[in-house]
Amino acid sequence: MIHAAPLTGEYFIAGERRGSGEVFHAYDPACGASIDDIGFFCSSEQDVADACAAAEAAAIPYADLPRETRAAFLDAIAANIEALGDALIERASRESGLPVARITGERGRTRGQLRLFASEVRDGQWLRLRIDHADPARTPPKPELRLRMVPLGPVAVFGASNFPLAFSTAGGDTASALAAGCPVVVKGHPAHPGTSELIAGAIVRAATDTGVPAGVFSLLSGTGNALGAALVADPRIQAVGFTGSRGGGEALMKIAAARTQPIPVYAEMSAINPVILLPEALAARGKALAAGYIGSLTLGSGQFCTNPGLVLAIESAALDAFLAEAGQLVEAQAPQTMLTAGIHAAYEKGSAALAATPEVRTIARGVHPTGPHEGRTALFSVTGADWLANAELQHEVFGAASIVVRCADRAELLAVLSALEGQLTATLHMDEADIDDARALLPVLERRVGRILANGWPTGVEVTHAVNHGGPYPATSDGRTSSVGTLAIDRFLRPVAYQDLPAALLPPELREGGQPGVLSRIDGKWTI
Template sequence: MMQGEMFIAGEARHGTGAPVRAVNPATGETLEPAFGGATAADLDAACAAAEAAFDTYRNLPADARAAFLEAIALNILDLGDILIERAMTETGLPRPRLEGERGRTVGQLRMFAQVVRDGRYQDLRVDPADPARVPPRVDLRLRNIPLGPVAVFGSSNFPLAFSVAGGDTASALAAGAPVVAKAHPAHPGTSELVGSAVTKAVKDAGLPAGVFSLLFDAGYEIGVDLVADPRIKAVGFTGSRRGGLALLDIAQRRPEPIPVYAEMSSINPVILMPHALDARPEAIAKAFVGSLTLGAGQFCTNPGLVLAVDSPALDRFVQAAAAELAQMQAQPMLTPGIHAAYETAVAAIADHGDVRTVAKGAAGEFHRGQAALFETTADAFSQHKELQDEIFGAASLVVRFPSLEALRDALGKLEGQLTAALHVVEADHDEAAKLIPILERKVGRILFDGFGTGVEVGHAMVHGGPFPATSDSRTTSVGSLAIARWLRPVSYQDMPDGLLPAELRRDNPLNVERALLGAAPSRQSA
């Protein structure tokens, strides 16, 4: 059961800072218990323990680190219904969504256990010495090692998959980096439960206690100080552009700047190609509204923008979407603050002189968000940059273009995005091919005949994109490649074999895959 506790290097503590209290967004009820916030002393203890644990933890055998990740997954499952029920009351999200998110969280942990055992994430490279060459070539061997302790900020919209034991934590622990997690104040009870599962796995595996800590904070001070702490070497964050940029600024002004991997703002354009629109406007509209309103639209991949050439088929799409949207019930939004921001943004766009309100869903009480669909012209979209601003919730804007050329020009002027979706039939392929080079420069994931709300956790997934979608477009926060954020390469020159890391020794005692002299990956000895 929840005790209102955070975890500092294996020790459960009641914080003495300002209390954090969750609110049920479906009813407005303040939930018990109160969770005491961390103090500067708590933060110092967590960071000191993480630094002390680093070298021991990063040098664990692969099987031991993988088994630890699998134990976290099992402990989360063992929490049972209490975890789902608490998450429901703290977020207003429905049971099936949260059960699916728990499955994704557990799946991520188990995937990273496989990544650790496989070992390819180390990118092992061997250039053996060649004394006969003129000049002689030295012996060079390379591997990736973890940066150091990582700060992870829980997100508001994914209380499990992007939170205490979510993708940032799982990938950092897989890399060999201890984690100091800051719980999102909207779901402290969920965070405590998951934190207890991670803490138990640390203890049961006999790992240094500083491998994991969990802090609460009612405001911003602990988060600011966490990023500024010299023992923290990287940061994972999912949230608003304002929040991500604030953390980035703190990290860059440190005496030793560190990377902040922040997922921030994206409106995820949906491009309806003319022939596809002619062929199935109603079907696309139905799927679009389903994606738009999923989870009250509180996804970072929410389809907030629709681009299409003006036509009777587009009229049919808009009419069908309006009819579908009008039937949608208002859904609880995650926090009172998120709901208030959504209402303000929707009111602003509705009052915009160059925007027409197409349809709204049913209104709701408490913190329920009313879905909304708007439309505007290409000229207005070009002239008013505020129409490109993200609205976090179930609201989207349809832009009517006079031609595909005008649509292509607008795509080239968009900010960076997480996703872009094209709806096509074969007759659209030639024109769609002209858009792909533009989209490759603008987004992290290009998808066809679908919508971005559905992020597969796999090896080829990119959940990232050019700024402001993320703070570093070279990375992803979902999939096995997410581990690369917490690693850096180290090269060993002419090092005696007995001093080399085992995976780089000449007889390859661990039989791990490594690249030899730039050839195809090999398990050869050298």
Template sequence: MYKDTSTAEIDIALEKAVKAYHQYKTYTLKQRADFMRTIALEIAELGEELIDTAMAETNLPQARLQGERARTIFQLNSYADAAELGNWLEASIDTALLERTPPKPDLRKMLIPLGPVVVFGASNFPFAYSTAGGDTACALAAGCPVIVKAHPAHPKTSTLMADAILKAARKTDMPDGIFTHVYGAGFESGVYLVKHESVKAVGFTGSFSGGKALFDLANQRKTPIPVFAEMGSVNPVFLLPEKLATETETLAKQMAGSITLGMGQFCTNPGLMVAIDDKSLDKFIVNLKREIEAITPAKMLHQGIAANFNEKLEKALAQKGVQLIGQTDDTQTEGKVLISVATASGKTFLANPVLHQEVFGPYSLIIQCENEKELLAVAKAMEGQLTATLMATTKDIKNHQQLLDEVQEICGRFILNNVPTGVEVALAMHHGGPYPASTDGRFTSVGADGIKRFARPMSYQNWDDEFLPNELKNGNPLGIWRTVNNELTKLPLDEKNV
């Protein structure tokens, strides 16, 4: 039904995208925002057809998809508000000092769009991280046309979303080429897009191997471009002694729920739990085993993800020193998998890099450390993560300051006494982390700060006011916040400080 988009068709689409870029970047912040709000309305208008289609393609339940649709609409509207507000532009002005020797020039800086952006649809979030998801919303807010490569696991869902975007583009008089939807069952079209000289940035959510491949391709180009790839994480949870001793059963219930939420198909799934081996940990393991074995497994998103999980789970459990402690046994229905929890010693973890790798799905490994020294060594040995969690009392925190310092070095979001699953769409959210969690830990893929990924700084020196962008004009016609001579203000410049 869905024919792969040819390279010739991609060339035409990108030619249109370049033309659209030169038009769209001149559109006002309000015009961009109105376009995004109209997309949100068109998605809402799809009604149950969108939900039913996604249910058929992904095995996700109705309630989950309804929640994700609401989140997608919220993202579009909130990023539209942020785009119009203009704080993300980081507009700054340093006025001239002509009497100085040498004279100081007038300098004005803001972020400007990069150009056409390629977004790869994610398999595990058919709405919020795919065709009309966060990357697309951020790129449009920044002033960039978008080319989306539909994820082959849900092409019908992706097409419905793409049609909604194109309908919104027509309603708001967007330039032809502002959005393009391409298909490709294999890797060829994605490779061609990333290597195309008209593409100026890439957004990706998925596996480490996929994100790293795109990153390498982008850096092998004649003109390298940024790839903002969120590539997964094991999201370690550190269970500190007093907390574990006083809230054993509660923690076991919390962790079981987080490990199995969405059948473990969230990039913030807690794939590692780390604690000092003592009676409290033994009790925790008994409780966690009971909780896990009581949970009825559901189908994973599609058979490909289930097969990948089974392969990686088998490899993880086959490692020397790894002991399975809890597992469900209902695998009669195709697509269901074994929810599993295992343990290994701190020494085993430190000696085996395989145990550091993500097993995408309902699996978690408990690392049993001999003492605080080994606990710290395990933390130091970890790679970059999207999240890290501390389950701790006030006393635990005071007694483990060095651990806190180490863990902050490896994560983008540091959580206290809460589970890592669940990513709030908010300005203060950071969804990214040091490599290999993402290709650039300075940027987030959730929250309005994500807009900055698809823009670059431009400094204007000694330009007459009439030729400056509205964002930098003396009168501040957009009424945005700007840093003027090191002071944050919305006030226009008057003759005295020009």
């Protein structure tokens, strides 16, 4: 059992702790005050260059390790995170304002993700092995071709404030990039520097213990945008993983596109996740839907990418009753501490702007906050015609704010859906008699969203094979990919074909008979 080492405020370059000079402090949003136990050192541009140079130097050795070593590395990270014990939970909870129970659950998810990717590395299907045998008798002679996926190279990962464990230092982006064979340079989120340091220590120990080159992982630390900008601009970085605001994601996309060699950016940015209450379901169980809705909306103070920020229904007495019920539930909602002072301020500004919009009706607000950075739940309604006339109304307000759009009829509901930007999810609440309505909406939803749910709530994303946590722009910067589940590994791979290469030079998986247990396509036929 490895216990958490005391925090030093240092960051990590290729396994070595480093830090001197300028520091910043962690912040406890529940108290509204800095955590003064330690200062966290700010990484410099030289640190960025050093981390990238180490990552580049490690890229080929790491990619060439046996798959089993890479899998063992991921498993060891998971075990080391577990071994950090309560010190990790307490620190992450204090830095994020998220309850201990939520952080404990998130730690389980983080370990589960790492182990899922370890299992995926062993499975090897992501190699996409393909072999086409030669045909020397053909005119012209057909060459032998063998193909596999190889890692892109060093990946920059940005920690996310709303998932200090599951989408930060050893979160989904890091796990999937390491699984793909890419070294990772993390830019830790300044909202949880102590959490990042603890997790980085767990990764560094896992690398040492499993014989993985130290350059495979670095953690940079600091406030402001210059550090991340320098990281994305570094010519050795080959891809970027980011979860955060649309503004942040778009800034990284601009930097990546302006490089001499542009690189892919996987930014999970902005969604309002429409929930459609179809007429029969609304009439049959409006009260239960209201309870489910407000429960999903207020989970974690609404700070989820999949938070239901938009509800659509057709005008009816049942909709009035639903709104009244939802309003009562909102009024009873206790305020919850938000992640950072900045997120809280943006939420206040966004919800106040909605409340001040003439055509928007405030249905209810939650209990008035007393703590320094508590978010007050906000429920609004607007007619379909007014929503369609004001594009501002589909901008995400990150937090527990949501708008119910009262559509005049089915045509207006369809018009609202058709006017939506790309989304992570859409949800249909439906009964048996709603099925034709649902069927008519599905093709429109498939064009616009990454995950379609029936009779559930979008918060809560299952980490598995058949999940997609992605969606057309601006839900993500690259709707061809998922940042959750085993599909995420594909983001960091590209194909290489080998033509007529002597067997002695082929990677082992591409030699004749070298594919035991790995899905492969041989002369066009799939075999396992």
